Amino acid sequence: MTGSTELELGAQTRAAAVVEGAINPVQQALHDLERVWESERPGFRGAAAAGFAEAVDAWLDAARDLVPALGGMAHGLLRTDATAAAAGHAQQARYAALLGGTGSAGR
Numbered sequence: 001m002t003g004s005t006e007l008e009l010g011a012q013t014r015a016a017a018v019v020e021g022a023i024n025p026v027q028q029a030l031h032d033l034e035r036v037w038e039s040e041r042p043g044f045r046g047a048a049a050a051g052f053a054e055a056v057d058a059w060l061d062a063a064r065d066l067v068p069a070l071g072g073m074a075h076g077l078l079r080t081d082a083t084a085a086a087a088g089h090a091q092q093a094r095y096a097a098l099l100g101g102t103g104s105a106g107r
Contacts, residue, residue, distance in 0.1 A: 007084050016077035019070055027067050034060055 037056055044052060 007080075009081060009085055009088070012077040012081040012084075016074040016081075019074040019077065023067055023070050023074075026070065030060075030063050030066070033063075 037060065041053060041056075
């Protein structure tokens with residue numbers, strides 16, 4: 001694999017804002033879908049209706065995990081930026097301390 005991997009400070013915070021911005025629309029879409037399903041469910045009849053209803057119910061149950069997962073993802077992205085920034089500041093402080101102890105980094 002060629003190339004390099006870099007962490008751009010602030011990029012994860014911007015990504016977290018995008019994810020957080022998607023939470024309410026996703027939550028609303030799932031709510032609307034569930035409301036429509038509940039109103040239309042009685043119209044499904046026949047041999048396959050029970051299996052279809054079970055599949056839709058299982059999908060909706062699984063979809064309820066999406067909103068908390070998005071929140072967790074946004075939180076993790078924010079923590080990544082904060083951790084990387086703290087590590088960068090600590091490295092700069094150690095480098096400055098080394099410079100102070102030797103007088104110059106260029107020797």
